[in-house]
Amino acid sequence: MLIGLSIFMISLCQPYSPGRGVTSYEDNMESIKKLHIKKANSGICTGTEWISPAGSKVIESISPVDGRIIAKIQAGGAPEYKRIITQAQKAFPLWRKIPAPERGEIVRQIGEALRKDKENLGRMICLEMGKSLQEGYGEVQEMIDVCDFAVGQSRMLYGATMPSERPSHRLYDQYHPLGVVGIITAFNFPAAVWAWNAMLSTVCGNVLVWKPSSQVGLTAIAIQHIIARVLKKNKLPEGIFSLICGSGKDIGDLMLADTRLPLISFTGSVRTGRHAAQIIAGRLGKSLLELGGNNSIIISPEADLAIAIPAVVFGAVGTAGQRCTTTRRLIIHESIYDKVRDGLTKAYKSLRIGSPLNQDNHMGPLVNQDAVANYLAAVETIKDQGGEILCGGHALQGEGFESGCYVAPTLVEVKSDIPIIKEETFAPILYLIRYSGDINQAIEINNSAHEGLSSAIFSNNLREAETFLSPWGSDCGIANVNIGTSGAEIGGAFGGEKDTGGGRESGSDAWKAYMRRQTVTINYGHELPLAQGINFTI
Structure with missing residues (x-):
């Protein structure tokens, strides 16, 4: 989250002044419309297909800037979640067979699409979450940078070769995609933290189900519309990038307990992180936790x-x-x-x-x-x-x-x-x-x-x-x-220890969290020597 310090080079003014030139909700409506945000929006999407939920639960996105309702979101429940997961499961066998550099090309196109909508999306983040416009732009830039990083990583999913102690043997490790990865994100970085996970996980060969914070669902919907354009252009199947808005009780707990999600990346408070970790560990799933920081x-x-x-x-x-x-x-x-x-x-x-x-x-x-x-x-x-x-x-x-x-x-x-x-x-x-x-x-x-x-x-x-x-x-x-x-x-790599959860996201070798590791031994000789000098004859 690299944002410049220039805005904080302090100059004297009237203490706690609200300032001049405040831009109202109406002044920013044009930017929101360009992101395909309407007065009422479905919060469930399998990639390009938006689903109208069977229930009547609605999330009102209220701007902390001026207290106005920006728009409404139709939230999902168990039936919509089942549909999302089913579609993702169908997409995974197809997506994992696509060569990683080709998956990287899709991510490159997503980065280009984000560049075109940087200003509009930055304003959306600012209006819905309340961070400064400069930081909103910075967050979108971070998404773009992560896309660029992931494109390069798509050609560097390296395993290591180790010398074998046995003659005519080769020993190495390699990495394979996990499957359907669940991403649960917090309100404070409604776009960038998802991108950290999504872009790297995608080039690794996984498909994604994203549940954003209910505080910032419109930002997630806007991002999904951007993603959908890339998916349509490349005629990709539904289920690679999925979105479902809903409460932690209605959707979050379903994801945590779902054995079809081998990995859950969870960002939130220490308290909710403990809740998530216990449920995931109870089914022996993998968790990537980004929790508090004092x-x-x-x-x-x-x-x-x-x-x-x-x-x-x-x-x-x-x-x-x-x-x-x-x-x-x-x-x-x-x-x-x-x-x-x-x-x-x-x-x-x-x-x-x-x-x-x-x-x-x-x-x-x-x-x-x-x-x-x-x-x-x-x-x-x-x-x-x-x-x-x-x-x-x-x-x-x-x-x-x-x-x-x-x-x-x-x-x-x-x-x-x-x-x-x-x-x-x-x-x-x-x-x-x-x-x-x-x-x-x-x-x-x-x-x-x-x-x-x-x-x-x-x-x-x-x-x-x-x-x-x-x-x-x-x-x-x-x-x-x-x-x-x-x-x-x-x-x-971004993350921390102790109650912060131990997870790592973004750079360095954080990509390995989204893959299953496999150790491979190949015997290309004509004999069967055993490790540790064991002699077994029949």
Whole structure:
């Protein structure tokens, strides 16, 4: 999720101003229409065929930008799910026989189609989820980049050849597709996380069933329309890319328990991730879990604060604190603590909060009013546990904030042992923690979180940086030096340890998660020597 920091180079303005030039829902309707979004939309598709559900369950997509209903989605249930899975099962034997580079060509065409609709889809993400327009465009660009990556990967599904201990034998491993892969995604990255999974899984030879978050179903429907054009152009069968919108209870649990889905990629909270993992493990299925992240940045006495402060602000308030890689804890050496605290306080009071469709604003809304309620509850808990609110700590009201989804980004001074900092509040709350010892004390605080997704250190001291990266350093899946916790490039595997779930997506060798591994031994000799020197004669 590599988004530039330019929008967060802070300039002074009226605190918490909703800004000017806010673009309304009506102004963006033309973009939505170009994505084939109507007032009422089927949320079930086998690839190119849209299914009208038998039930009457409807999801209203409400924009956190202004509180208006964007459009409605006809949700699926058990009958539609059965139809989706049946079609996917029929498609898999055909799709896996297509050579991987040819599958890569389909992904290349999907990337080209996304390029053409980048602006429209970026606006859709912004309007439905609430992240800034710049971040919406960035998310679509990430989809495009993942397509490009997957095209290359389609020619590099490598196995390794090992020397055999037996004469006239060849030993190697190879990888085959799994089958029908289920993808369950969260609201905060309604497009990119699906693309991480879908594009790599597709070139590996799998077919897909996607259940998006009900908060952002329109974005998924818009993407499915884009995919459908590529499928039609290439006369591909139904069932390769499938979509079914519905609740976790109606659709999600069906997927988790379904033995016809050998792999479920699940993105969500730790709580729901535990629920998913238990059901999948109960049927001995495979799970790829991307769960919470209570991420921290260490600022040592030898940090370059000119780059550290903007990175901290972006990491803490980008996407309104609703990233799994959001910076939630700032671990600052006592020798520079006051300087960092004062610099952040000044920066926070300069942030422009308002419609994410206005690119002058630094932060938009939370996804819905429930998220605001969770934020306010966390603020009260912070106060009860002795934390000191330096700025923020309240919801925003008045002109420009009518949706009830806007909050003030919040800085809090805390001690490292208060319970609230062990919890991930999906909101722009940043905890400032003082440390007085060497880098090992800061690393201990970093590692005290239950989650282990992203971490960072700002230091120009080589020994500190290398200690942070050592086996006794950060215990997170992502460890950065002199950059923040947000902004992972697609070329690296994305994921974390502990309560984050252990899954890896996107780059490096993450493609292997979508395949079954097979060890092969070939005897091309005229004798039958056994391994380990065993002698067996008859």
